[in-house]
Amino acid sequence: METIHVTTKSKEYDILIANGLLQQLGRIISQVWSKRKVLIITDTNVAPHYLRGVTEQIQSAGFSAASLTVPAGESSKSWQVLQQTITACAANQLSRTDGIIALGGGVIGDLAGLTASLWLRGISLIQIPTSLLAQVDSSVGGKTAIDIPSGKNLVGTFYQPDLVVIDPDTLTTLPSRVTVEGYGEVVKCAAMKGGIFWNLVQQVQNPADIPAHANELILHSIRFKADVVSQDEREGNLRRLLNFGHTIGHGIELAAHGRLFHGEAVAVGTFQICRQFERLGLTAPGTSDQVGRALQAVGLPLTDSLLGTPAMFAAMRHDKKVRKGRLTFVYLKQIGQPAFYPVDVTQLETWLQFDNNDGK
């Protein structure tokens, strides 16, 4: 079993990674939580596979368990479903010494994490991310959120769990497109880290190679993110590295209204930002080709018809990371050397130039 220890200003916790961890959950959770009442929050995709097993595990370890299953999909990151999760906390009379387990992908991590941070002004939380994207992305950093009509993730908190349990066996029950989108985040991290991690990514030549290398890919991704987050919990400076590929990515993801998965939009954003900065002479020649090959190997997109459209620029201008009228792009000097570059939001249209050959 791999253990990554995360230290933030507000809390320290471990991320455990190993195949078969879900079958040892009772013992594992007993090591961080005293006996208490536990509310498991999961969704309609995940519940049929894991809810019964997880419930039995924690009950056999002496915990009292209740569960709430919400509809699968981004639409559950809403005021309405948040009120349902809070109502479940009340109905189960969770006290300040009880806890919530988030069992599912990124949506469940965000929703259950926000619920845990709000109920009685914060109760204990364990994250069990079951998708590759949630395992490498949202399980580190303590971000929680729901969406509102004005945009994604606009309402939320920073709230650290007591433990993150990652069992890569869960990837076997996911549709291929869902695992592949998570790999977009892996490539993003690997391109910034370089070295052994980037070499590992070269070994992934088709989608089937992702589960085969899952443990290492997850471990390297989380270690990279945990290092960054440990040094900067609240997106002051260093943490903004994790926005690599996300600035253009969020723009087209929002404008695509659900057609693109998050990791797919990030793949496009990661490749395109490399192209832009290579054109400016700030990124070493050939870097975008390397990044593009890694993404295309598993079928991730490098371009999209929304690139350069007014809809994309409008969405970018509303990015919650706009500070004092500027968006800070993360780019690569070369593989393994990320850097920052701020751009005035009023100049995005003239500054970003897309041509029809980008990635095609």
Added chain:
Amino acid sequence: METIHVTTKSKEYDILIANGLLQQLGRIISQVWSKRKVLIITDTNVAPHYLRGVTEQIQSAGFSAASLTVPAGESSKSWQVLQQTITACAANQLSRTDGIIALGGGVIGDLAGLTASLWLRGISLIQIPTSLLAQVDSSVGGKTAIDIPSGKNLVGTFYQPDLVVIDPDTLTTLPSRVTVEGYGEVVKCAAMKGGIFWNLVQQVQNPADIPAHANELILHSIRFKADVVSQDEREGNLRRLLNFGHTIGHGIELAAHGRLFHGEAVAVGTFQICRQFERLGLTAPGTSDQVGRALQAVGLPLTDSLLGTPAMFAAMRHDKKVRKGRLTFVYLKQIGQPAFYPVDVTQLETWLQFDNNDGK
């Protein structure tokens, strides 16, 4: 001007107390905030008195100002109104470097504080409490909340402001009952602190003495609370001192369904818990009489028909401060010497005994 510096694990900030501060707000806020967009959240009682002046002050200092006025009263601490305040953040396109000002009593402090903690996972906040209760109670400690059908303050965060501005002149525009209820919290603090603070309370012989001594009463109350909160931000142990009078108080406040103001219920709870512990021989004889005289001087109640009823006990058992099946009462060994006493919630009925002569 009096300045109290509060240090918590997550933030340091100042509380400023002086008559006429609202007329100097632009200058004051400029000392803690760089120029930014500001959303003022207030209510229908406060807006007619202060919204225009506050807006002009901060605009004259170079800030951009917008405002949202919500209905006065506890009913605004709801999911529905929280969604309205969040929608106002979106409509005004508040970015992470913008800020929220809470201008009003405890309801506004709780609601606007929660809004600031959730919007974009937290933006900057300044509290301008305008009622005595908010000035002495909710302005220190960073508690934010809304109510849900299951109970008061069950959904919220701990979120510290950048600054608290207290202008006791605002008390002159409040109904007498509202100022008197805030004084219930003052007596609660003074009884735990003793010494000069308790002597000061002896000088308040009728409601008109409250505004006359407002600056000192507020200063001493906040200093006491700030000392406690600085040492324990998240209600681990010491902070539970602030629950003095609140355990019985919350029980009858909830069971009274709005008939009793919070500070009135706390007054009853403070006196009654002194009576209970005096009867047990844990509180020095005569202490409850001293506390009772201080509360009665301004017309605060010492007893209520709900004391000892099933409705009161049911509400107490659902107190969110129940931990591992126990409620921890705060009592006084004598004036100036608070202590803790845990009671199993299943034994509340046998343990608390009220007779008809209590305080009558």
